Amino acid sequence: MNESDAEDTELIAEEIAAKMQEKENSIEDSSYTLCMTTYFEGEKTQESEFDIMYKKPNMKKTITKGTENESVMIYDGKIEWLYDPETNVVQKIIVPEEYQFEIDYFKLFNDTLSEYNISVHGNDTIDGRIVYFLEAKPKEGREESILIDEINIWVDEETWIPLKYEIYQGKQRMEIEIQNLKINTGVQDSEFVFDIPEGAEVVTMNFEDLLNKNMSEEQIKVTADGGKETTMIAII
Template identity: 30%
Template sequence: GADKGPTVKQIYENFRKVYLSSKNFQADFEEVTYLGGRKSTAKGRLIFARPNLLRKEYFDPKDPSKLAQLIILDGKTAWSYTPWLGQVTKQEMRGGKELLPGVGETFEKLLERYEVKLVPDEAANKKGVYKAEIRPKPELGGSKEYLEVWIDGKLWVPVQIAYHNPENKTTTIITFKNIKIDQKLDPSTFKFTPPEGVEVITVNVGR
């Protein structure tokens, strides 16, 4: 039967409206990576605030109350802290003010660089979730990497993202649960001070 669902443009415009009008987004996540027939799973919690603040906590698989890794982007510096290694890496953030470049762009602008299409996904569609595929245009000499994004048709936020890299045969699927938008956040959410006694490694990005 003819499905009178929204077009890919309407889905994107709805998502863009939510993105531009929201201050922050948080969710529990599960990250599954497939690499050459092997599968690894990580779970954690993510808090993102526009335009470029991020806190990503990975839980210890054996004991979810323990932190396996903490990533904080504070707008100037990207911090990665691995408690069991007693190690912190810090790196200057580059590349403009937006953490997700292109997200606030108009659909037309997005189409200049990417092929975007809706893909039927019966199980998702039944739940009011729409699946889009985003590929760099081959004529622009882009990479072979592509994204699949599942968008919730009520909240207009991504509930799942799959990132495919055919060149090294990697697929990473991130699923979001318990999504909350515009919560009051503690000012310390995106601040990081290396704990005493840990080794701090500064990573210089090549110019």
């Protein structure tokens, strides 16, 4: 690629990123199915599916699919409720104001763009929809602890919404795809009211203690040959 082509590609990438940001700002609510598949050395290791509903500024519902007893997470903007039907236990987490922020998939994705160099590699098709195929690589000087080598992104040409992306991290690859996407359908606040199931045990947890515990847990495992085995984490 010559210098002129590189400049054109960079300009197109910036235009696409701007369109994506503009679309994100116009989204008041959304619902979709998120499919997540992880691979290690080309072999599938895990497959998950979630039904997700979101409403600005920070209400969210996530239902984990594919199991007999579907677990539920509801965040009403102040309290996060986690329910596991198998144990019939509800975790109630009161979230302090300083930790209340927008948690939509699209915002998470667009925030990522500022941390990477984006290049465009033509068009593709997903579910019959024409998409831009983008490649994102970490900018120079980023901390090695980020551990992500590359992200491939497929952005819908019509709606400017990312319908799929792949994350490459060492020998691991994660695919995330959006299906059944609906935007600005007038989702009601009542969707984010959690009704405690009859007979369920409610456990109230301190958010900051939970946060500190999660941050202290080791995310990198050392394999027998001394190499690093990393764990990919996606926020849903």
